[in-house]
Amino acid sequence: MRGKAVIAGIGQTAFGKVPGRSTISLNIEACRKAVADAGIEKGAVDALLVKVPTSRVEMMYGQTLAEAMQLRPRFGGVFDQGGASNISMIAIAAMAIEAGQCEVALVSLADNPRTGSRHAYEKVWGDDADFGWSSVVAGYAMIARRYAHDYGNIDDVNAAIAIAARKHGAANPNAQLKLPLTRDMYDQSPWVVEPLRRDDCCLVSDGAAAVVVMSxxxxxKLGIKAPVPILGFGQGNTSDAVPLREDLTTTMAGGSAKTAFAMAGLKPKDIDVAQIYDCFTITVLMTLEAYGFTPKGRLRDFIEEGGFEVGGKLPLNTSGGLLSETGMPGLQLVLEGVRQMRGTSTSQVPGARNCIVSNQGGIMHTHSTLILGQ
Amino acid sequence: MSKTVEAPASTPAETHRAALDDRRLTYQRCRSCEQAWLPAREECPKCWSSDWVWEEASGKAEVVSWVVYHTAFDKRFAGHLPYNVAVVQLAEGPRMVTNLIDLSEGEDVIGQAVTLAFEEEFDRPLPRFKLRGP
Known part of the structure; x- marks a missing residue:
């Protein structure tokens, strides 16, 4: 299936605080712009896949959105893997198109936890609430602590990841946080849940993004101006709650990338730019190592070899990622991958031919990988 | 060998909690495959059998990882900051979330042996674990 499907159009709303708008409204704006960017008519769309918002989970959300858009999709609905859903839905759309189930799919994500409820990120964990076990960030902190114990200090590499994202975000006029980060600022950043600092943590944001997928x-045939081929995709679901993982520092991310690389016929050395789900810095560190860019515990070597900024060893999160552009869970990374392949990023990697994008959900519970090309 | 399973009067989670309220830390063990687990659930996660028994933990465990909260996401903990939450692995295999007693700042306690010690909090005995033995 390598290259058989393309991303034909991308659309997004403003990011940050977007009060007075429902997620339905945000989704429609992103879809309207994605369809316009592809240069197609609404009538061509016959599939709609959407991620349920974290700010308000409701049944049949896909049909509520389809109704609001007067669509009667041949194929569609909600697919829930948390933040991994976006890439997984792009993969499902590509497979559905290949199987003759539909022809033109919209994949959309809207969320408004900044002005709406951020309960999903701060909730207590069931029977363990009386120990004070609460929030998503604490789960990642639990993993980060174990990682540092097993593989050594992670401050330098986490700082480098955050500084790169913030630098790229500062160059992106659509970014929610345009304040560049220095190492001193990082080191003085307060603990949220130790060992994670505020500047290790993504933003909480309102907004939406959407893509158009077709063969x-x-x-x-439609004369799409800037189609970006989907070279590979894969997924892997770790599923266990953090406390139950036999090895806290191993997830299914590696298997997800292996599937995607095999489909694309590529290896990590072929990747020119990466958009890696940076809900927390530790996620980027573990994802890149799991993907095979370095052996486990050695991503820090990339810092001496040029690091993660444009012009460096592996330019990363070139629109600012979740740390700087928007904390929205994931589809914005695919949009930036498309812009890199089109050559239109605000932090463009010169001559970039292949881009890898990761999405993941929960506390490394789910993972999905996308490889885009020319 | 077949065994009739009657509808339980309470869920496994409720039975586990009732034992804790009685200051006993219990876990489940599968009679088909010997797997031991927490948190309480209705089927063995390894072989999916519903034929399992409760066992009482020895109270010996090892620290898998821990964090220190500087934010009270749960407002009940606003007066407790900073406080720790840990994952420990019981000698019998199951893992659980808990708090560590006598944790010193700056000390790496991963892999250290800990011992069960119930402490009263929120009107219940909470199964916490003490560093450096009883």
Whole structure:
């Protein structure tokens, strides 16, 4: 299936605080812009896949959105893997198109935990609430502590990841946080849940993003201006709650990338730019190592070899990622991957031919990988 | 060998909690495959059998990881900051979330042996674990 499907259009809303708008409204704006960017008519869309918002979970959300858009999708609904859903839905759309189930799919994500409820991120964990076990960040902190114990100090590499994202975010006029980060600022950043600092943690944001998926053949017939081929995808679900993972520092991310690389016929050395889900810095560190960019525990070597900024060893999160552009769970990373392949990023990697994108959900419970090309 | 399973009067989670309220830390063990686990659930997660028994933990465990909260996401803990939450592995295998007693700042306690010690909090005995033995 390598290259058989393309991303034909991308759309997004403003990011940050977007009060007075429902997630339905945000989704429609992103879809309207994605369809306009592809240069197609609404009538061409026959599939709608959407991630349920974290700010308010409701049944049949996909049909509520379809109704609001007067769509009667041949194929569609909600697919829930938390933040991994976006790439997984792009993969499902590509497979559905290949199987003749639909022809033009919209994949959309909207969320408004900044002005709405952020309960999903701060909730207490069931029977363990009386120990004070609460929040998503604490789960990542539990993993980060174990990682540092097993593989050594992580401050330098986490700081480098955050500084790169913030630098790229500062260059992106659509970014929610445009304040560049220095190492001193990082080191003085207060603990949220130790060992994670405020600047290790993503933003909480309102906003939406959407992409149009169709076959490469249809994109040619329709004369799509800037189709970006989907070279590979994969997923892997760790599933266990953090306390139950036999090895806290191993997830299914590696298997997800292996599937995607095999489909694309590529290896990590072929990747020119990466958009890696940075809900927390530790996630980027563990994802890149699991993907095979370095052996486990050695990502820190990348810092001496040029690091993660444009011009460096592996330019990362070139629109600012979740740390700087928007904390929205994931689809914005695919949009930036598309812009890199089109050559239109505000932090463009010159001559970039292949981009890898990761999405993940929960506390490294789910993982999905996408490889985009030319 | 077949055994009739009657509808339980309470869920496994409720039975586990009732034992804790009685200052006993229990876990489940599968009679088909010997797997031992927490948190309480209705089927063995390894072989999916519903034929399991309760066992009482020895109270010996090892620290898997821990964090220190500087934010009270749960407002009940606003007066407790900073406080720790840990994951420990019981000698019998199951893992659980708990708090560590006598944790010193700056000390790496991963892999250290800990011992069960119930402490009263929120009107219940909470199964916490003490560093440096009883």
């Amino acid at each position: 490469a053949e249809r994109a040619r």
